[in-house]
Amino acid sequence: MDIQIPLLLTHALGFILTLFILKKYAWGPLLQLMDDRREKIVKEFQSIEDGKANVEKLTAEYQEKLNEIDNERREKIVEAVTEGKKIAEDIKSTALVEAKSLGVKAKAELEGEVAKAKVQLKNDMVYITLKAAEKIVNEKLDDEKHRQLIANFIGDLKEA
Amino acid sequence: MLDFIYNTANNLLLPLASGGESGGSGEVHIPDIFSLFGHTVQYWKPVILASFISLFMSIVVYMAYRKRELIPGPFQNVVELMVESMYDFIYKILGKDTKEHIPFLGTLFFYILISNFAGILTGSFAPTSWLEVTASMAILVFLYVQYLSFTKLGFKKYFFHLLGEPKDASGWAVSPLLFPIHLFGEIVKPSSLALRLYGNMTGEHILITAFVSLGVMLGAMISSPVGIPLQLPFMFLGILVSAIQALVFALLSAIYISMALPHEEEH
Numbered sequence: 001m002d003i004q005i006p007l008l009l010t011h012a013l014g015f016i017l018t019l020f021i022l023k024k025y026a027w028g029p030l031l032q033l034m035d036d037r038r039e040k041i042v043k044e045f046q047s048i049e050d051g052k053a054n055v056e057k058l059t060a061e062y063q064e065k066l067n068e069i070d071n072e073r074r075e076k077i078v079e080a081v082t083e084g085k086k087i088a089e090d091i092k093s094t095a096l097v098e099a100k101s102l103g104v105k106a107k108a109e110l111e112g113e114v115a116k117a118k119v120q121l122k123n124d125m126v127y128i129t130l131k132a133a134e135k136i137v138n139e140k141l142d143d144e145k146h147r148q149l150i151a152n153f154i155g156d157l158k159e160a
Numbered sequence: 161m162l163d164f165i166y167n168t169a170n171n172l173l174l175p176l177a178s179g180g181e182s183g184g185s186g187e188v189h190i191p192d193i194f195s196l197f198g199h200t201v202q203y204w205k206p207v208i209l210a211s212f213i214s215l216f217m218s219i220v221v222y223m224a225y226r227k228r229e230l231i232p233g234p235f236q237n238v239v240e241l242m243v244e245s246m247y248d249f250i251y252k253i254l255g256k257d258t259k260e261h262i263p264f265l266g267t268l269f270f271y272i273l274i275s276n277f278a279g280i281l282t283g284s285f286a287p288t289s290w291l292e293v294t295a296s297m298a299i300l301v302f303l304y305v306q307y308l309s310f311t312k313l314g315f316k317k318y319f320f321h322l323l324g325e326p327k328d329a330s331g332w333a334v335s336p337l338l339f340p341i342h343l344f345g346e347i348v349k350p351s352s353l354a355l356r357l358y359g360n361m362t363g364e365h366i367l368i369t370a371f372v373s374l375g376v377m378l379g380a381m382i383s384s385p386v387g388i389p390l391q392l393p394f395m396f397l398g399i400l401v402s403a404i405q406a407l408v409f410a411l412l413s414a415i416y417i418s419m420a421l422p423h424e425e426e427h
Binding site: 003004008011014019022023025026027028030031034 | 203204206207210211214217218221222224225228230239240243244247259262263264266267270271287290291292293295296297299300
């Protein structure tokens with residue numbers, strides 16, 4: 001079994017040529033392309049992850065804002081209730097004061113009316129008494145004298 | 161049984177064979193398209209078929225290269241799948257150095273694989289069943305490894321490595337004995353690559369040829385116009401052997417390269 005050197009060398013040369021062609025057109029560019037693709041996919045995934053993190057961050061911020069708004073709303077409601085209670089107290093106290101003054105005024109008016117009624121009653125009683133006395137004595141006296149006489153009589157009655 | 165098959169095949173086919181062919185052709189030959197041509201074509205037929213294989217590979221990769229897109233089509237997908245599978249396989253051995261050596265190892269693997277398959281597909285012979293073809297690739301592996309050793313380690317370190325990397329007096333004492341052993345080992349490694357591939361592919365070729373001839377003989381015995389395809393199971397076996405041999409050649413070459421590269425403790 002002899003080894004044919006020309007065959008061996010020619011084949012080696014052919015293989016080297018194939019190696020160069022494959023290196024130029026297959027291994028280099030295709031591996032580079034696959035690397036580029038891998039890098040792009042990694043970047044895309046990273047971008048998606050970043051986006052997700054960003055969305056989560058925004059959601060957290062949004063939730064925080066919502067909580068803040070909720071707290072503010074609660075505080076405002078509490079404030080409004082307190083204010084309302086205060087106003088109600090004011091109204092109540094004002095109403096009480098007014099009612100008291102009205103009562104006092106009404107009492108005073110009432111007392112005035114009573115006094116007036118008493119005077120009226122007194123006058124009516126004087127008049128009735130005069131009329132009665134006139135009829136009794138059937139003697140007509142001077143009006144001023146009558147009034148004096150009856151007033152004295154009533155004064156005597158009060159003292160009694 | 162095998163002797164009987166082999167002898168029968170020899171008796172049947174030797175008269176048909178072109179006779180006196182050199183190279184790893186064994187003793188039995190099935191006439192093929194090259195039998196129609198003269199002695200010169202017969203002589204160069206492994207190189208001629210190897211050239212066709214190279215041309216086929218070049219056309220395939222050029223097509224994939226020309227129409228390459230970031231989002232690949234079906235054809236590019238297939239080519240990329242092969243390239244990436246090979247890359248991942250070699251990566252397990254060479255690690256971060258894979259990118260530097262994948263063109264050589266990948267080309268070696270696919271070239272041997274297609275060459276081996278060519279034997280089965282054409283029904284004649286595989287270029288790798290010629291010792292000149294396997295030896296030339298093994299020599300290229302040897303030269304590649306030696307070049308790497310010199311460039312990566314430097315002459316002194318490489319020589320020191322061939323001496324067995326002695327660390328003490330006893331180490332230096334046995335280093336003259338280790339030097340020729342290591343030197344011989346460097347030569348034996350690629351030789352074993354060449355002989356293993358050549359032996360397997362020649363064996364497969366002879367086996368298929370023997371069963372083809374046996375099928376022809378049995379067909380003739382029952383007056384069949386065509387032979388009985390007894391070789392079919394062995395052709396399927398051949399596909400398996402072809403793939404395994406290509407893988408073994410590339411794998412061992414990768415291991416030789418990794419052995420030539422500086423190791424972690426040498427940094």
